[in-house]
Amino acid sequence: MTHRYVASLAVVLALVAVASSGCKRLAERAEEKAIERSTGGQVKIDDKKGTLTIIADGGAVTMGAAATIPADFPKEVAVYPGAKPQMVAKSLDPKGKQAWSVTMETPDPSAKVVAYYKANMTGFTQASTMDMGTSNMSVYQSPRYDATVVINSEGAKSLISLTVASK
Numbered sequence: 001m002t003h004r005y006v007a008s009l010a011v012v013l014a015l016v017a018v019a020s021s022g023c024k025r026l027a028e029r030a031e032e033k034a035i036e037r038s039t040g041g042q043v044k045i046d047d048k049k050g051t052l053t054i055i056a057d058g059g060a061v062t063m064g065a066a067a068t069i070p071a072d073f074p075k076e077v078a079v080y081p082g083a084k085p086q087m088v089a090k091s092l093d094p095k096g097k098q099a100w101s102v103t104m105e106t107p108d109p110s111a112k113v114v115a116y117y118k119a120n121m122t123g124f125t126q127a128s129t130m131d132m133g134t135s136n137m138s139v140y141q142s143p144r145y146d147a148t149v150v151i152n153s154e155g156a157k158s159l160i161s162l163t164v165a166s167k
Contacts, residue, residue: 059091073100077147077164078120080106080113086159097166104160110136110153113160117149143167 044053053062062068067085083104091099106113114136118126124140124147134153139146150161 059089061087061089063087069102070100072098073102074145074164076123076142076145077162078117080104080116080160082106083160099163099165102162105157106160107157110134110151110158113151113158121147
């Protein structure tokens with residue numbers, strides 16, 4: 001996915017924040033069109049589900065309450081049980097290799113989440129790890145994938161960011 005998405009994402013979030021409650025669907029359509037013009041992609045805002053999806057350049061980003069782990073997300077990569085996806089992105093690089101990024105939230109403490117990933121990334125070798133107090137980052141490698149797991153403490157909850165790239 002390109003850097004254009006980062007800038008577009010900021011525009012999206014600003015537009016969603018100012019949508020009026022009286023004309024929600026009309027505002028959604030206007031926001032979708034504005035984002036489509038700036039990203040060159042297809043945009044779907046679903047206020048009822050609380051979801052925003054952008055599809056462009058062989059990739060897709062979904063944010064919000066209805067975000068789900070993609071069906072083709074590698075089964076070899078552990079997904080923390082009970083964690084709720086907040087943002088999911090999927091893309092293809094110029095050579096056609098897939099990559100996924102999933103951000104999830106769990107009420108469990110970060111130490112428990114870190115221990116889960118250390119125990120459940122079977123078939124992967126932990127290439128590096130860095131403990132920064134409220135954040136932990138680990139890089140795992142397998143013959144098929146590179147995976148980065150970042151776990152951040154956010155008060156009483158933990159945020160988990162999984163980034164997986166095909167080799």
